[in-house]
Amino acid sequence: MTVYLLCFTLFLIGLYGIITKRDLVRIIISSGIMGYAVNLMIVLFGYKNGSIYPIFVKNMPISPQAMVDPLPQALVLTSIVIELGTTAMLVALAVRLFEKYQTFDITKIRRLSG
């Protein structure tokens, strides 16, 4: 249970970063931290003590009872790929905003108007 609580702490640190920080780049970094924490938590739910990865090898008989849960791994695979797409789009938005307003500070961006 300590592992779950530490992972939740990582998520809360990312949340703190998104709420408090004023620099756009820090906000992007914090959303990345939240993504890592969520993915790690889902895979933590699927671990089995003393088990092995869910791949059958040719000359090594492995019993299906001694394998970890493959479902959380499949879901997290999807999640990691989509995180990259989101990050790329956020970076593109940040670059365009800098080009227009010459600053990364979100309070200044809110005050100026096109």
Next chain:
Amino acid sequence: MPVESWLIFLLSFMIVGSIIALEMKDLLSAIISIGVVGLGVSMAFLLLQAPDLAIVQFLFEIFSIVIMVRAFIKKDYHKEEPSKVNKILAGVTVITLIAVFFLSVPLFKLLPPFGEPLMTTARYYLENGARETGSANIVSAVILDYRAYDTLGETTVLFTAILGTLTIIRIKKRAKPTEEEKP
């Protein structure tokens, strides 16, 4: 050492790394710290017997770092001003998050203990997956045969995100926006 102790060590290392990434003044150091946190996640995946995920997490995280460094580290970008942090907001947020953390401890006690998953659906996939799909990698069988529709959705989302990125970056500068309106 059992896996749980290694994971506790890795997670504390990641927490320290992410706090450093948020509080550093220099932008390049912050981006490299987040890269180190991603590497820690990849090692945790290796310890949790998920080699597929470790490879994918490592590579995609390197790609994120490359994109961020490419976009944000230039000579003519300003340094972050040591600006006035809104202390009231920071204080209220810290107190609220600590309260949320302590309120969630009894919730985590209700989960099955670490290392004993329930595995109701996964038992079927593990026992019949190799025979029904012909693939030795059960994770590939799950994402490309039993749940191929989800992979189609994920491919579409990635496609749309890449198209969106290209559209945002490629808008040519217009002199006067009102002249370009089509009737």
Next chain:
Amino acid sequence: MKQQAGMTLIVKTVTRISVWLIMLYGIYIILHGHLSPGGGFAGGVIIALAFLNVMLAFGRDFIKNWLNIEMLHDIDSSSAMMFLAVGILGMAFGGSFLANFISHGTLFNLVSSGTIQVLNIVIGLKVGMGLFIVVWALALFHLDRKEMK
């Protein structure tokens, strides 16, 4: 001017030899997706990183002559269509959308498990080309802005 010409001679020489090995490794991981960890996503990113290696070592102008960017756009978009085509063929021959209608072969062979290998190749191409196009557009964006100033 040195920034646009790429990196030093040592980096260029090593890249000339090693980029083909990186691409070969990416193709290996895509093709063996159903036998060992990896699959389409990991292999696709490795191919994108191989192209990125060439772009960093030789400069942005070299990539314009070496790679046809329009062809990468076309491969990216048509891979999305091929995924749907495999699904519709599955509906025609197998009974449900994205059914596994090609014969499974024997376990642990390289060519086995039907549509899983075909879908791995499709996903690998798509992810690889798409991610490289994003980085190329970002690099060209800075080049355009510098020229405009």
